[in-house]
Amino acid sequence: MSGRTDSGNMSRGKSSISGPRSSERRSFLGALLALGSCCIGALLSIPLIRFALFPLLRRTTDLEPSPLGPLIDFSSLSEPLSKTIQVEQVDGWRKEVSEKTVYVTKDSHGQLCVLSSICPHLGCTLPWVGSKNEFVCPCHGAVFAPDGSRVSGPARRGMDTLKTTTKDGQLLVRFQNFRQLVADKEVMD
């Protein structure tokens, strides 16, 4: 191995005008250059990393809360009211607007709540059957009470409530999809 190094030095000795002192200087300068290059490289790689990791740092697919209408409209609710909302799904630089049906109703404590119309069994849209005072799934016959709680049928949980907020007297709802066929409500992202 030392022979290898020696022959390397020999060949360099020919073109180089450096002695031992200048060789020392060369290695010091080399370290300085390496350090400087690394610093500048590291500094410039920060924006690159931030740029590439943007989807990790911020949600790039997001749902905006959808307006349902003024709160007063729901003050004298006697049965679940079907509402079609526009859901804006942001997907990077584009957005998709879709329509979803939700029900504005009152929960067991008489508080205003919003139910997803998607059956927690297999995802059919639940119609409100006024004559029976129940939600009845047309696909597999799951039945739910006006407040969304499970009455009978194959569903393993009651209808899913959606998160609501109020802003300037308007009721807003944040639409979400939930996992089907499970006993506990589980958000699907």
Add this chain to the structure above:
Amino acid sequence: MHSTDRSEDDASRSPQTGFRAWLNRRTGVDSLLRTALDEPIPGGARLAYIFGSGLLFIFLSQIITGIFLALYYVPAADHAHTTVAYMTKVVTAGSFLRSLHSYGASAMVIVLLLHLSQTYVYGAYKGRRELLWISGCVLFGLVMAMAFSGYLLPWDQRAYFATAVGTNAIGEVPLVGGMLTRLVRGGTEMGTLTISRFFVAHVFFIPACIFALVASHIFLFRNAGAAGPATENPYKPTSKSEPFYPRQVFMDLSLTALLLVGLGLLAFFVAVPLGPAADPANAQYVPRPEWYYLPIFQWLKYWHGSAAVIGILLIPMILIIAVIALPFLDRSIERRPWKRPVAIGAYAFVLFALVGLGLRSQYVDKHDPGVAQQIAKQRIEEQEYMRKPFEPDLSPASLAAANVVLADPLAAKGKTVFVAQSCNACHGDAGIGTVVAPALVGMSVKFTSDQLTDLFKHPTAKMNAGGMPPVELPPDDMKALIAYLESLK
């Protein structure tokens, strides 16, 4: 004794853990480094020689920033501008990287001109350096082509109209001009095929050519040897040489560091603007190219009608051929600029002409009130657009759903039936289809309304197997549903 000292020094620099030695046996990296760093420079290191490596490093920076920008870019007329707006306004550090890439292009042109000037003034194209010079000339052309093709990609007003004018200028070439313009644009008009072509040229084709030519340029440079100072003989340099490393490397890297830090600060504090999306119908827009194309832009204004052949084809061709053939035309071994009045005079003339044309273009614009006003207005529009928050594109599926705000009241009623019957649960909003059930769009082409009604009441075996239940509805609702399905096109 001397040799022992040095091998000890070597040992202290590279710990003999065996890895370095092993790596060297496998790759020969030591001798490679030695070859790269011990390049003899006749007359020693000088600041005048720093531009070549400076160019290489900006090019590297352009590649890196370019690759990252491509993470969010879509090369199509209907998305290009939105994606650039997204990365500029929304993505972290996006505006900085785009600005760095954009300023990098200008810096590349400037350093390229300095590199070329140094080579020319020092007579460093002389001796055995014909191919080295020619490969440099081709690289110059390629860098200008990179600047031209990259300029269009943001697809804002500025980019669109500058490129429209640029590609029109190609059309001025006699006989084949029209064909060339169509070839470059991918059609008679600027459109989405133009972006595809410019994108592929900018990202794949021209960079590949640049890689190949940079490699041959460096190879030819090493083969011919560094030319050294202007007093040196171009064939057999006589002055004492100094290796490339460390002093020249240090100077080269200092320039690179200065350039990168300068560009970084510029990009950080002065963001490159993005204007409103290209609107081909805008007849008022006053297109102006980037500064490095202004001289050509101004030059083309002077040539009209039959004289155009001279100004647009003949003179540029003569100039280009003269530049490329320079090492063959100028065979004397004299390199000192003060002894080459013709060469230096010609160079100064061309340089002054270019600068003069560029300044003239600026002057004309400033002194034409209409143009000056419009250009100021365009700048304000750009600033206003930059201040607006990012507005995402509406996806095609959304448009299908939005179109269903129907004119036909029967179809509108059908839509409520469609939702109430949970059809959308499987067939998707507006019948666009999902993983579990096919799309219903265009059904009316395949089936008449009677056939559809029949299918609903008596599903086929295949439909049954897929989980499609029979649809029992009052006749009015059925009619409405069919009307709705027929509206889905």
